[in-house]
Amino acid sequence: MRRMMGWMLLLSLLFCGCRSKEPDTQPQNGETDQETETGTNVDVGVSTVCINPREENEITLAGFGNDNRGYDGILDDIEVGCVVFSANGVKCAVIAADILGWDMEIMAQLRERVERELGIPQDNLLFNASHSHSGPTTQKNTVGIGVVSESYNAYLTELTFQCMQQAAGDLETCRLYKGTAPAENVAINRRRVVNGTMQMSPNPNEACCNECDVIVAKRGNSFKVVLFSFGSHPSILNGNYISAEFVGAARTVIENRYEGATAIFVQGCGGDAKANITDETQTRFISNRYEDVYILGNRLAQDIIRYIDGGKLKSVKGDVAVKVSRFSLQLQKNIKKKEDYVTLAEENRGQYLHKVYRWYYDHYDELATEVPFMLQRIDLGDSLTIVAMMGEVVWGYDAKISALMPNRTVVVAGYSNGVYGYICTAKMYPEGGYEPDRSTTIYQLPAGYLPETESNILSSAAQLCGGGSE
Ligand SMILES: [Zn+2]
Numbered sequence: 001m002r003r004m005m006g007w008m009l010l011l012s013l014l015f016c017g018c019r020s021k022e023p024d025t026q027p028q029n030g031e032t033d034q035e036t037e038t039g040t041n042v043d044v045g046v047s048t049v050c051i052n053p054r055e056e057n058e059i060t061l062a063g064f065g066n067d068n069r070g071y072d073g074i075l076d077d078i079e080v081g082c083v084v085f086s087a088n089g090v091k092c093a094v095i096a097a098d099i100l101g102w103d104m105e106i107m108a109q110l111r112e113r114v115e116r117e118l119g120i121p122q123d124n125l126l127f128n129a130s131h132s133h134s135g136p137t138t139q140k141n142t143v144g145i146g147v148v149s150e151s152y153n154a155y156l157t158e159l160t161f162q163c164m165q166q167a168a169g170d171l172e173t174c175r176l177y178k179g180t181a182p183a184e185n186v187a188i189n190r191r192r193v194v195n196g197t198m199q200m201s202p203n204p205n206e207a208c209c210n211e212c213d214v215i216v217a218k219r220g221n222s223f224k225v226v227l228f229s230f231g232s233h234p235s236i237l238n239g240n241y242i243s244a245e246f247v248g249a250a251r252t253v254i255e256n257r258y259e260g261a262t263a264i265f266v267q268g269c270g271g272d273a274k275a276n277i278t279d280e281t282q283t284r285f286i287s288n289r290y291e292d293v294y295i296l297g298n299r300l301a302q303d304i305i306r307y308i309d310g311g312k313l314k315s316v317k318g319d320v321a322v323k324v325s326r327f328s329l330q331l332q333k334n335i336k337k338k339e340d341y342v343t344l345a346e347e348n349r350g351q352y353l354h355k356v357y358r359w360y361y362d363h364y365d366e367l368a369t370e371v372p373f374m375l376q377r378i379d380l381g382d383s384l385t386i387v388a389m390m391g392e393v394v395w396g397y398d399a400k401i402s403a404l405m406p407n408r409t410v411v412v413a414g415y416s417n418g419v420y421g422y423i424c425t426a427k428m429y430p431e432g433g434y435e436p437d438r439s440t441t442i443y444q445l446p447a448g449y450l451p452e453t454e455s456n457i458l459s460s461a462a463q464l465c466g467g468g469s470e
Helices: 007-015 104-118 150-168 245-257 290-309 338-347 352-362 396-402 438-443 453-465
Strands: 042-050 079-087 090-097 125-129 172-182 187-189 191-194 197-200 211-219 222-230 262-267 273-275 320-330 370-380 384-389 409-413
Touching (some): 079 150, 079 262, 079 320, 090 262, 090 320, 172 290, 222 245, 245 262, 245 290, 262 409, 338 352, 396 453
Parallel strands (some): 090 125, 384 409
Antiparallel strands (some): 079 090, 187 273, 191 197
16 A cells, blocks of 8 residues: 655644744845855756656665565655756756666666757766665666666656756756855764674764755746755665655755755765664664654755855856766675575575575676776866765765865765765775675675775876866
């Protein structure tokens, strides 16, 4: 049975009257001196499309390194959103969806078709996934986290194209604004040493994302787009229900605050962080209470709203430009022999890992030794840049990439343009744990990345971002 449960219900149950208590005189648009600045005009178009599965049994849910999640219904809608930016003859688009990660084949099809039919160059498309663990399994480069549905993937591809087409047809002259809102209490680091081993457990003493980048497009004085980027696993829920998780709730609160605005969430460097919902001792995550999805989403949205209404946004001037760098990331040597996977499969009989190790046995001769990687730099004016990175990028990269362009606001977006496992910092390899080590199995990787991966990525990023600190 399908269960429907809207945000409005939760809004009214949990926070009834909150909005109506706001004084009527409060400026709707966060009036500040930003209004008097004249930025270069950029044409901006936006659209969102619901990507809920159509039928029961069409999909299985993704995430959590297991494949025992069916699909029992919808808690709240998942969507794909697209923002197209066009200036100085250059067009680019940010596409963001409530899925675990974008499938390589889907993106390849869309890049080719969008370039041909909408005239946006393939390299100028940034596909970001919110990493909702309550979305359909769509990535073919995974094993053991659900079954990819060909029919759903085709449907998602078509809906995403429609969304991009609508956004490309919605271009209006806008002014762009940027800012970074403090967001201290939304995520918590999830790597903690317990009894000598690295566990997935809340760690308030270790850093994680504590700020939210905001990009706003306004036509005249009214909001058109509020794009926000924060880094955390949106993984409060673990039932068999579709949900956009707390980032979807945050979008709803923002859209309710700013009339006419479309809110778009871009996942940042959230690989080693989780939604900050723990017991009082902060030693245990609490999962699957649906009200927490709204509570945390509202917390993030209020951080953003306080920032915008406080007049903190700065206008952005200058040209749009895109640069891309592609290279490979090397894996550690696979020390397992083919027969080892038979033993592992036997040891895990009756568990999902049995199927996983069978897969490794069956594909032993074609197991990867390296995987593709892509860095994408999108300048939206001369003081704002998005750097998009493939993979489950951890928080440590945010400051290091941002430091390459000290005179710009840099939005570092992980989970972009495909995901082949976690992109860890060098320091995490000797520490061990899920991200550098155990997680590789579900991404069809026979071993983790080399610890030099961090320095390889950063030196390529330095080349890509050189000349950006003008
Ligand atoms: Zn993850």
